Amino acid sequence: MSHTAAELEHAVREIAEEMRERPDRGAVADYIPELATVDPRRFGLAVTDAEGRVAAAGDADVPFSIQSISKVFTLTLALGMVGDRLWRRVGREPSGSPFNSIVQLERERGIPRNPFINAGAIAVTDVILSGHQPREALGEILRFMQFLGQDPGIVIDEAVAASEQRTGFRNAALANYMKSFGVLDNPVVYTLGVYFHHCAIAMSCRQLATAGQFLAHAGRNPATGHSVISAERARRINAIMLTCGHYDGSGDFAYRVGLPGKSGVGGGILAVAPGKASIAVWSPGLDAAGNSHLGRIALEHLTKRMGWSIF
Numbered sequence: 001m002s003h004t005a006a007e008l009e010h011a012v013r014e015i016a017e018e019m020r021e022r023p024d025r026g027a028v029a030d031y032i033p034e035l036a037t038v039d040p041r042r043f044g045l046a047v048t049d050a051e052g053r054v055a056a057a058g059d060a061d062v063p064f065s066i067q068s069i070s071k072v073f074t075l076t077l078a079l080g081m082v083g084d085r086l087w088r089r090v091g092r093e094p095s096g097s098p099f100n101s102i103v104q105l106e107r108e109r110g111i112p113r114n115p116f117i118n119a120g121a122i123a124v125t126d127v128i129l130s131g132h133q134p135r136e137a138l139g140e141i142l143r144f145m146q147f148l149g150q151d152p153g154i155v156i157d158e159a160v161a162a163s164e165q166r167t168g169f170r171n172a173a174l175a176n177y178m179k180s181f182g183v184l185d186n187p188v189v190y191t192l193g194v195y196f197h198h199c200a201i202a203m204s205c206r207q208l209a210t211a212g213q214f215l216a217h218a219g220r221n222p223a224t225g226h227s228v229i230s231a232e233r234a235r236r237i238n239a240i241m242l243t244c245g246h247y248d249g250s251g252d253f254a255y256r257v258g259l260p261g262k263s264g265v266g267g268g269i270l271a272v273a274p275g276k277a278s279i280a281v282w283s284p285g286l287d288a289a290g291n292s293h294l295g296r297i298a299l300e301h302l303t304k305r306m307g308w309s310i311f
């Protein structure tokens with residue numbers, strides 16, 4: 001084992017132990033009732049290195065709701081389907097607003113600021129849905145996650161999807177509002193159904209870090225040799241993760257962690273150290289912007305220790 005691999009394993013273990021002890025855990029999301037039942041003491045961390053080896057600690061094998069982290073993968077799929085035409089439907093500027101905000105949509109004629117705020121992700125899902133039945137589009141997204149995560153056992157948590165379907169009035173408002181501007185092609189209920197279900201995909205840190213490898217290695221999985229997207233596209237997706245991946249907390253995440261990253265209200269974060277690592281962390285308690293509190297702190301410690309900030 002190379003010096004770096006041993007060093008990485010050590011760092012991952014130590015950080016997980018330290019995080020487990022911390023009393024400041026943030027608040028578990030409760031606007032999706034099913035997510036409120038998750039134990040805030042959970043903590044998982046998994047890191048794949050440039051050779052595809054995985055260093056993991058804590059609850060790294062416990063599946064959690066990936067929520068908005070799924071938006072990185074739906075963006076990847078939609079770009080694969082329609083290429084740069086996607087940017088007619090959604091922008092690529094940080095919003096500086098919360099993930100579920102509606103205020104910019106009126107001024108910007110229904111075009112969401114970026115593909116990671118809820119409105120933008122719903123527009124991306126609508127693109128994937130076009131020409132398909134909802135279950136086919138969802139199957140496509142799930143199979144993509146199973147392929148990237150190298151595990152056919154990755155599933156959708158139906159209880160989480162149903163919980164959000166019952167209570168997702170804001171997302172319904174965003175979708176209907178965009179529909180009024182002609183930004184969505186499909187019936188709103190279909191698009192929302194696919195969106196709620198892809199947000200409800202459950203994955204472990206190990207599966208998620210495995211799935212993120214193509215972003216860290218110029219579009220290719222270094223372990224399997226699978227080419228997923230071009231190097232240029234990987235670079236661009238990383239740029240959007242850096243500028244928009246944590247909503248109105250994106251500047252602070254770049255400042256503290258220095259890596260492209262995407263958070264989810266399930267408490268997960270996927271972070272990408274280009275050329276070096278794909279990192280998945282999970283701690284269910286969130287900060288005020290809806291991003292994992294200890295997840296961000298763990299990433300800050302890890303990148304500092306390994307010298308992985310891109311800056």
Ligand code: DON
Nearest residue numbers: 067068099199263264265290
């Ligand atoms: O649409 C929602 O509100 C959730 N399904 C996803 C939001 C989310 O994960 C925001 N991220 N921190």
